[in-house]
Amino acid sequence: MTYFGLCRAAGRLLRSARYSRSRLVDDRVRKHRAFYAPLLIGLSVPLVRILDGGVRVLHQREWEERERRLYHDLHDASVGVVNGTLILPVLPGKSLATWLEDPDLEEPVRMRAIDRAVAALASFHRAGFTHADAMAENVMVDLEGGAAEWFDFETVHDEDRTMTWRRADDLRALLVTCLLRTARERVAETLRRILDVYHDAEVTRHLAEGFDSVWRRPLALHLAQAALTHERYREIGRLLKERVP
Numbered sequence: 001m002t003y004f005g006l007c008r009a010a011g012r013l014l015r016s017a018r019y020s021r022s023r024l025v026d027d028r029v030r031k032h033r034a035f036y037a038p039l040l041i042g043l044s045v046p047l048v049r050i051l052d053g054g055v056r057v058l059h060q061r062e063w064e065e066r067e068r069r070l071y072h073d074l075h076d077a078s079v080g081v082v083n084g085t086l087i088l089p090v091l092p093g094k095s096l097a098t099w100l101e102d103p104d105l106e107e108p109v110r111m112r113a114i115d116r117a118v119a120a121l122a123s124f125h126r127a128g129f130t131h132a133d134a135m136a137e138n139v140m141v142d143l144e145g146g147a148a149e150w151f152d153f154e155t156v157h158d159e160d161r162t163m164t165w166r167r168a169d170d171l172r173a174l175l176v177t178c179l180l181r182t183a184r185e186r187v188a189e190t191l192r193r194i195l196d197v198y199h200d201a202e203v204t205r206h207l208a209e210g211f212d213s214v215w216r217r218p219l220a221l222h223l224a225q226a227a228l229t230h231e232r233y234r235e236i237g238r239l240l241k242e243r244v245p
């Protein structure tokens with residue numbers, strides 16, 4: 001098996017290790033972690049370090065703090081905690097991943113949904129935050145209201161990474177999780193659109209460097225977020241290169 005294939009298989013395994021659940025109850029989202037979550041999170045620390053992921057899953061108390069702070073700063077909303085369960089306000093719309101998986105979605109609407117999510121990521125970054133798991137599954141897009149909101153703040157970037165690195169990592173996660181759900185003939189156009197809306201040459205350059213080669217330690221982690229084929233992965237690398245002369 002190739003290194004890429006091995007990383008994809010490892011990525012699938014990593015993705016299956018779920019430790020929290022969210023449910024809608026009485027107009028609030030209740031999110032709680034399984035009893036074995038501390039064990040999995042503890043195990044993830046050395047693994048992510050070996051894989052040079054540059055991210056960390058927060059322990060329960062830090063996680064509560066971060067969700068509270070972000071819902072307050074971004075939505076002026078409060079987050080309750082009852083016996084370790086987080087009680088979150090319901091964000092309107094559907095996740096970007098759900099939008100993109102709708103086979104009947106018309107092209108202009110698809111692009112608008114992506115635009116909203118990318119613009120929301122750029123403004124999240126401008127506010128001084130980074131997400132550390134910025135997948136299309138973690139942004140709610142409300143096309144009627146014309147807005148998008150990021151959520152699921154269980155992970156943080158390592159503090160020793162530069163801001164450009166962290167932003168590029170978020171943009172990478174959003175890019176690959178969108179392109180995973182994009183028809184082949186629309187990949188190039190969608191990639192360009194995402195970079196145009198985000199609009200940061202330095203971050204784009206950083207992002208492109210990350211796709212230079214598949215011989216990278218975090219590949220399994222990245223493929224856990226989006227199980228791209230080798231062909232699609234290389235195509236993304238080529239398209240990114242075209243953007244950075």
Ligand SMILES: Nc1ncnc2c1ncn2[C@@H]1O[C@H](COP(=O)(O)OP(=O)(O)O)[C@@H](O)[C@H]1O
Pocket residue numbers: 020021022023029031088089090091092095137138140151152153154
């Ligand atoms: N504040 C929210 N408003 C609306 N739906 C939410 C909210 N938080 C979570 N969800 C729903 O629950 C799902 C899982 O939530 P998430 O926080 O991403 O958990 P996980 O850690 O399992 O990825 C989301 O895809 C979304 O559909």
Ligand SMILES: [Mg+2]
Pocket residue numbers: 137138152
């Ligand atoms: Mg999530």
